[in-house]
Amino acid sequence: MAKKLYVCTAIPYVNGTPHIGHALDYSLADSWARYQRQNGRDVRFQVGTDEHGNKIAAKAAENNMEPQAYVDSMYGNFASLMKALNVEYTDFIRTTDGHHKGAVQYIWQQLMQKGYLYKGVYEGWYCQGCENFVTDKEATENNGSCPDHQAPYQRLSEENYYFKTGAFSDKIREVIETGRMKIVPEFRKNEFLELIKDGLQDVSVSRPRKNLSWGVSVPGDDTQVMYVWLDALSNYITVLGYPDNPAWQEYWPADLQVIGKDILRFHAGIWPAMLMGLELSLPKVLLVHGFVNVGGTKMSKSLGNGVSPTEVITQYGTDAFRYYFMRHIPTQEDGDFTWEKFETAYNTELGNDLGNLVQRVAAMITRYQAGVIGDAPRAEHDMGPYRKAVEDLEFNKAFDETWVMVRSLNQYLEHVKPWEIAKQREKDAEAAGHLEEVLAHAVSTLLQIADLLTPFMPATADAIRNLFESGVVPSEQASPLFPKLYLHTPDPRAPKAN
Structure with a gap:
């Protein structure tokens, strides 16, 4: 034993x-x-x-x-x-x-x-x-x-x-x-x-x-x-x-x-x-x-540049904190924090790359297949580099490997355009089966991504599994995983001043 x-x-x-x-x-x-x-x-x-x-x-x-x-x-x-x-x-x-x-x-x-x-x-x-x-x-x-x-x-x-x-x-x-x-x-x-x-x-x-x-x-x-x-x-x-x-x-x-x-x-x-x-x-x-520096300067009471972990968690959530401080702060070296760097990572990497991806796949399955996923065999992406990174205690590199999969799935969807396949279903008898295969592949990849995120962002991993693991996407979906937040950077959606 x-x-x-x-x-x-x-x-x-x-x-x-x-x-x-x-x-x-x-x-x-x-x-x-x-x-x-x-x-x-x-x-x-x-x-x-x-x-x-x-x-x-x-x-x-x-x-x-x-x-x-x-x-x-x-x-x-x-x-x-x-x-x-x-x-x-x-x-x-x-x-x-x-x-x-x-x-x-x-x-x-x-x-x-x-x-x-x-x-x-x-x-x-x-x-x-x-x-x-x-x-x-x-x-x-x-x-x-x-x-x-x-x-x-x-x-x-x-x-x-x-x-x-x-x-x-x-x-x-x-x-x-x-x-x-x-x-x-x-x-x-x-x-x-x-x-x-x-x-x-x-x-x-x-x-x-x-x-x-x-x-x-x-x-x-x-x-x-x-x-x-x-x-x-x-x-x-x-x-x-x-x-x-x-x-x-x-x-x-x-x-x-x-x-x-x-x-x-x-x-x-x-x-x-x-x-x-x-x-x-x-x-x-x-x-x-x-150490975690702030804008290139060591945190110190005398400088008053400390950052409270509770403040970050309260504003952006637990998994967003864990993400930034284990991906953007190298596990074995000093790293740097600014509110701007954090918020950019939150909105682009968590909000766009991952959050939108999950929401998009769930929405397409709901719209095109009444929420039924169909046969989604487990994805078989190479786990070797991810496992090596974790076992070498370089968690930031394990995140990098996970994000390769996140971005690859985004690129795959942009390439195969499932929304275009859906339009062909009335004319093409094979289109429905093709669409089901595409969305099943997306789901199986997201479930593997959830497995990779489990040690680092457990709540996010659970949320992805709750959406897809049963084979049917819930009719009432939860709010976005990482809703856009612009507390420390300009909101690009805000009206431009004349």
Whole structure:
């Protein structure tokens, strides 16, 4: 029996509202999970929220709330986004869950017993926004200020526990170079290998309680609280039931972990070191996606150029969001968003190419054949390039392959002109049979297109199947799949000014 599959997403802090990067994580992972399920596989799919650390405590204080009450009020924002995105996850973990906290303390104890944790003094720089310790070199290169948070680094001197990440440098380098833990795309793998060419540094995994009060207590040392990364990274196995529920072994190691490029160093460095220390298997593939820029500029709070995924979904629909951010944002690279680019893709590719095609075929079957499709054998277009694109984790290319079929069917209809064939039926005894063949071919192709869209645009795929799969087009057809919208670009249908 084949191993059950497992896909993970990075867990975001709950000190803000979800952004495009989170939506991209969820959409990519959900599409992969849906593709695997469509092909008969059992998939477990983890999402969740990271709820410890000073950033959370500070936000709670700003809102005159206790940290637990604050995270209880905030995690639902992420669950709501997943619902809006039509994400079919199986497990939602919060790092404040009782089982998770107990499991993290167990992990600490295991690493301590095996000699991988020790106490030392940290002297150096720290970014509270990143919850990250910063080397002197990095601080100098960034002129003493975090480029992501536009805030000066803090200088710290404190006693912490350290994890001997450096002890695993050679093993981690080997598993990455050999592909036993594959980093996709290749250039991200090479970037990380360059980063660790001189070996990994041991990392601080705790902070004094006086400097970090909101987190998981270090077992056996109540003066220390676990540093957020060790706590957060553990979620990928604790959500499965590690260590006390044997069922976790049915799904681990993860087949795919979806992360943004900004957290690769933690997932390719600290996380495998932790797993090696625990003598557990490593994830098979890390899919590292890039950033979504806005008009060529990185999204940032200071510039005020952020785009809310909820706003896009509310205005244009879930599948339109999923379409743009998985086709026009390359899966493995940075991409760009503007309202104009989005709306052009929506109206031309979704509205014209696909939406009009579906509506046109349904209307002709209704008009010429009283809604009866007739014998529509399954289309047999070559699925090889599409499957390769999905399995290579290049979802944008899978969309390209799907749109080859969409545009080819449009061209086919323009070439054979079924409306002209329909006019010949009274004069030509074979015309009716020919028309039925043409429309049946169109339907069978649309049903195959629906199959290809199922992982990425599930509601659209279902709508196409609901129209054609029964063999009879419903007499009352739903509204167009993608009605024209001109909220951010000029409406070409508007009267011209004199």
